[in-house]
Amino acid sequence: GDSVTQMEGPVTLSEEAFLTINCTYTATGYPSLFWYVQYPGEGLQLLLKATKADDKGSNKGFEATYRKETTSFHLEKGSVQVSDSAVYFCALSGTSWGKFQFGAGTQVVVTP
Amino acid sequence: ETGVTQSPTHLIKTRGQQVTLRCSSQSGHNTVSWYQQALGQGPQFIFQYYREEENGRGNFPPRFSGLQFPNYSSELNVNALELDDSALYLCASSFKQGATNEKLFFGSGTQLSVL
Numbered sequence: 172g173d174s175v176t177q178m179e180g181p182v183t184l185s186e187e188a189f190l191t192i193n194c195t196y197t198a199t200g201y202p203s204l205f206w207y208v209q210y211p212g213e214g215l216q217l218l219l220k221a222t223k224a225d226d227k228g229s230n231k232g233f234e235a236t237y238r239k240e241t242t243s244f245h246l247e248k249g250s251v252q253v254s255d256s257a258v259y260f261c262a263l264s265g266t267s268w269g270k271f272q273f274g275a276g277t278q279v280v281v282t283p
Numbered sequence: 284e285t286g287v288t289q290s291p292t293h294l295i296k297t298r299g300q301q302v303t304l305r306c307s308s309q310s311g312h313n314t315v316s317w318y319q320q321a322l323g324q325g326p327q328f329i330f331q332y333y334r335e336e337e338n339g340r341g342n343f344p345p346r347f348s349g350l351q352f353p354n355y356s357s358e359l360n361v362n363a364l365e366l367d368d369s370a371l372y373l374c375a376s377s378f379k380q381g382a383t384n385e386k387l388f389f390g391s392g393t394q395l396s397v398l
Contacts, residue, residue, distance in 0.1 A: 175325075205386065214287070214373055214389035215326070260325050270339050271316075271387060273325030 173198040173265045177274035180258075184251055184281050192246040192277045194235075194261035202265040204228075204237050204244040209258045209276070218246075218259070256281045286310055287390035289374050295396045301362045304393045306374030308355040314338070314379045315357040316387065317349060320371040332357060333379055361395075369397045 178193040196202065203222045207215040219228030224239035235246045244261060261274040286309040296302050308315050314333045318326035328341035332351035346362040355376070361368060371394050375387035 207389075212391070214391040215375075215387075216389070217386050220386060262325075270328045270331065270341065271318075271326075272328070273318075275323070275325045 173202065173263060173272045175261050175263055175272050175274035177259075177261045177277050180276070180278035182277060182279045184279070186253055186281055186283055187250045188281075190246070190248045190251045190255070190279065192259055192261075192279070194244045194246065194274060196242050196244065196261070196263050196272075198242075198263055198265045198272075200265060201239075202263040204235070205262040205264070205271070206233070206235055206244070206246050207260045207262060207273075209260065211257075215260060251279070251281045253281050253283055255279060287374055287376050287388050289372075289390035289393050291393060292391070293394045293396075295398060296364050297398050298364055298366060300364050300397075301360065302364060302395065304359040304361075304372050304374075304395070306357045306359070306376075306390060308357065308374075308376035309388050312376035312378050312388070313355060314377045315351055315355065316375045316377070317357070317359045318373040318375065319343075320373055320392070322370070326373055329359070364397045366397050369395060371395075 174197045205220045206218040208218045219230040221228040221237035227236045233248045258276045288307045316331040317329040320326040330340040331338045335351045348360045350358045371392040373392045374390045
């Protein structure tokens with residue numbers, strides 16, 4: 172079945188550092204790919220998405236490119252802020268409409 | 284942006300009891316999904332409702348059941364609670380139109396503790 176694997180955390184960075192969170196997936200067909208972010212005590216918020224190969228999703232300085240050849244959707248940000256501290260989830264929506272498959276999440280801690 | 288609300292925010296139950304969690308979808312959305320998020324894990328799909336009918340189910344036993352009402356609000360019911368049911372339960376609404384994989388809007392969740 173569909174699955175998502177993302178790098179384990181926590182990832183600890185200094186402010187203004189470059190962030191990469193790796194995400195790879197297994198799915199039949201052509202899934203849509205998403206990054207969600209969860210701040211402490213809150214639900215998940217959509218950060219960005221891509222619906223087909225080579226699409227680039229971007230939002231709030233974050234970017235991720237749908238790479239079908241490597242089945243990856245790595246999240247990047249060029250200069251992180253303390254406010255980016257959160258847990259980031261990679262997810263896919265595949266052949267079963269409405270069912271999203273999430274990775275285990277990667278905690279990011281940004282220090283001043 | 285999200286207008287999904289869940290109640291209660293926290294709940295403590297004992298093993299064997301039954302629990303009902305509630306969710307109000309974002310205005311204009313016709314689909315609601317429920318997810319279970321264990322500590323340190325990603326959300327796991329429980330089921331989805333569309334137009335008041337179950338429209339997909341994950342790998343959860345029948346003691347997990349749900350309802351969707353005409354106003355698109357929803358309930359998640361869990362019978363015969365087990366210790367492993369302790370988790371954050373997330374409701375997510377979306378708008379289903381055709382075959383588009385619409386994004387999900389999540390509520391803040393209900394933290395269930397089973398003692």
